[in-house]
Amino acid sequence: MTYSVTRFLKAEKNLLADKKGLYEALGRAEPGAIRALANKIAYDVRQATLRAGLAAEDAEELLNDAVVITINNIRNQAFQFAEFSPAAYANGVARKLIANRVRTKKPVQQDLEEVSLHSELNPEAYLNNKELEGIIGKLLHNLGENCQQLLRLKYFENMRDKEIIEQALTPYNSTTSLKSKRNQCLNKLIEIAMEAKVLEGY
Amino acid sequence: MKEFDIEAYLDGELNQEELAHFEQKLRRDPVFAQQVETQRKLTEHLRTQLLREQVSSVLSTPPAGVQPDRWKWGLGIAFAILLGGYFFFWAQREMAPASVPTLPLRDTSSFQPPPPQQQQRPMAQAQLPEPRYPAPRLKEDNPKLKPVLDQLWYTEFPPPGVKFSTSVTDVTALLAQRKFTAALSLLNVKESATVSNDTLRFLKGYCLLELGEGHNALRYLDRLELKQPGWQPQLQWYRGLGWLLTGDTSNALPIFREIANTPDHPLLKQGQKAVDLLQ
Numbered sequence: 001m002t003y004s005v006t007r008f009l010k011a012e013k014n015l016l017a018d019k020k021g022l023y024e025a026l027g028r029a030e031p032g033a034i035r036a037l038a039n040k041i042a043y044d045v046r047q048a049t050l051r052a053g054l055a056a057e058d059a060e061e062l063l064n065d066a067v068v069i070t071i072n073n074i075r076n077q078a079f080q081f082a083e084f085s086p087a088a089y090a091n092g093v094a095r096k097l098i099a100n101r102v103r104t105k106k107p108v109q110q111d112l113e114e115v116s117l118h119s120e121l122n123p124e125a126y127l128n129n130k131e132l133e134g135i136i137g138k139l140l141h142n143l144g145e146n147c148q149q150l151l152r153l154k155y156f157e158n159m160r161d162k163e164i165i166e167q168a169l170t171p172y173n174s175t176t177s178l179k180s181k182r183n184q185c186l187n188k189l190i191e192i193a194m195e196a197k198v199l200e201g202y
Numbered sequence: 203m204k205e206f207d208i209e210a211y212l213d214g215e216l217n218q219e220e221l222a223h224f225e226q227k228l229r230r231d232p233v234f235a236q237q238v239e240t241q242r243k244l245t246e247h248l249r250t251q252l253l254r255e256q257v258s259s260v261l262s263t264p265p266a267g268v269q270p271d272r273w274k275w276g277l278g279i280a281f282a283i284l285l286g287g288y289f290f291f292w293a294q295r296e297m298a299p300a301s302v303p304t305l306p307l308r309d310t311s312s313f314q315p316p317p318p319q320q321q322q323r324p325m326a327q328a329q330l331p332e333p334r335y336p337a338p339r340l341k342e343d344n345p346k347l348k349p350v351l352d353q354l355w356y357t358e359f360p361p362p363g364v365k366f367s368t369s370v371t372d373v374t375a376l377l378a379q380r381k382f383t384a385a386l387s388l389l390n391v392k393e394s395a396t397v398s399n400d401t402l403r404f405l406k407g408y409c410l411l412e413l414g415e416g417h418n419a420l421r422y423l424d425r426l427e428l429k430q431p432g433w434q435p436q437l438q439w440y441r442g443l444g445w446l447l448t449g450d451t452s453n454a455l456p457i458f459r460e461i462a463n464t465p466d467h468p469l470l471k472q473g474q475k476a477v478d479l480l481q
Contacts, residue, residue: 011431025428029253031260032428038261064261068254075249133251140248155245156252167421183209190244199240 012036019085026086027074029156038067040087045094052098062101066094069126075158097123135198139189146171147185154182206234208241330471334358335380337447338414344449350479351446356472357412361436363468366401373405382412400430404437411440416447435461439469442476455480 015022015036025033042063049059070090073079079089100123140148153159153169161175172178193199210216211224228235337351359377360366366374373392376385389406407422423440426433438457445454458480461473 011428011434015428029256030428031256032431034257034260038257064254064257067257067261068250071253071257072250075253129247129250130254133247133254136244136247137251137255140251151248152252155249156256179209186209186241186245189248190240193244199244 012039016040016087020081023074023081023086026071028158029071034067034071037070037086037090038063041066041090041094044091045098048095048098052102054098054101058101062094062097065097065126065130066090069093069097069121073121093121096121097126100124100127132198135196136189136193139192139196139198142192143185143188146181147188150178150182150185151189208238211238212242212245330475337443338412340414340447340449342449347446347449347451351443353479354443354446354472354476356439356469357408357443359408364436366405370401370405377405377409377412380412382409385409386413400426404430404433407444408440411444411447414447416444416449419447420444435464435468438467439472442473451480 011032012035015025015033022033022036026037042059045063045066046056046059049062050056067090070079070086070093073089074086084092140151143151150170153164154161159169161178164170164178165173165175170178172181190199206224206227207216211221216224228238332353333355335355335357337348337355340348340351359380360374370392373385373388376382376388386406386409389402389409392402403422403426407419407426410419410422420441423437423444426437430437438461442454442457442461445451445457455477458473458476461467461469462477464470464473467473
């Protein structure tokens with residue numbers, strides 16, 4: 001079902017024009033919304049990265065991180081719609097990440113505009129967790145398709161057990177069996193994460 | 203035992219009594235408290251990691267349905283055919299006697315007419331054949347809406363120009379034979395056996411639509427709207443019909459208006475007909 005590039009761009013444009021719609025779609029981590037947000041801030045992030053004396057290759061990673069943090073903060077309500085538009089918020093996050101990157105590379109702290117925005121964001125904690133989470137992601141892939149799907153439906157799609165059963169998205173036909181299997185999967189993940197010493201210090 | 207259900211506790215789903223019991227256990231049992239904290243942290247990291255994978259995957263691949271090269275080639279070929287046709291037409295016209303009548307336009311799925319003006323609507327609708335099959339029975343009896351739906355039930359399967367992968371041939375065969383209940387059962391089995399994908403969701407949404415399950419169909423089709431931008435025109439039409447099935451014309455009408463106001467929409471005429479009927 002291929003139509004056209006312009007149709008996609010139109011959809012993206014419409015999404016950006018509707019800030020509340022974009023905010024909600026980002027909360028659901030919808031691909032169109034992710035793409036729209038990234039496209040909207042990509043130029044600014046790249047310019048800010050270069051202005052801060054960082055390499056152009058850093059811009060891509062910083063952009064991805066800014067989008068992830070923005071969506072995460074929408075999901076946990078740390079970013080509420082009334083404050084900023086999603087693009088302005090993501091730009092602020094990117095600037096803070098850039099400032100942190102500069103700080104870790106150079107002894108003297110660089111002055112970057114508006115880095116006081118999003119004071120609740122701790123880039124160092126985010127980056128430490130990023131490494132740990134990458135390992136958790138790899139361990140998850142070792143659990144097999146069924147466990148990955150069960151954990152994904154709950155912890156990424158945020159679907160309720162009743163919805164999962166109604167839509168027959170898994171082989172389980174009761175919420176009890178679904179929950180039981182998911183618990184087994186989660187405990188297995190915790191077990192292998194413990195073995196891999198990923199969860200040390202908790 | 204729900205009172206020690208860590209997942210329910212972390213999701214805030216315990217009732218007051220269960221919560222009090224759970225918190226008492228947390229205070230008295232440090233090993234259990236540690237277990238709860240570990241699960242809380244791990245699921246938090248898991249959420250972020252799954253999100254990071256999604257963002258990274260979306261930003262590293264072009265959007266589904268958008269294939270610029272094929273699009274440009276297609277446009278080039280179409281332009282060449284049009285140009286060839288134009289010269290052929292003029293050559294024929296030069297040679298033909300003045301009294302030879304011109305051929306009437308045929309309405310085929312592959313032919314896209316130029317965008318009609320508002321005043322041309324009756325003519326555009328006159329070219330639109332009636333739907334081949336009536337709409338399904340409505341869940342709630344609505345004697346006014348059913349005849350409207352019957353006139354708008356353009357749900358040809360497979361949709362023009364759409365090809366499905368061989369992994370769903372058995373389902374598409376049943377849908378083409380209009381055996382919707384059997385197709386739905388097969389779709390459920392497939393969904394259980396494999397990770398659900400957008401094609402299965404699209405087929406299930408369509409199948410539920412034909413079974414008159416407006417709300418359920420919308421749930422499947424809505425989730426696809428932004429994931430597969432290339433499917434948008436067909437999904438838009440299905441969504442409009444889905445809302446009509448639920449009896450909600452106020453949500454259906456804006457969708458049909460959007461279709462009717464999109465000059466290159468493949469279901470433009472159907473959209474115009476829907477707007478006229480619903481207004």
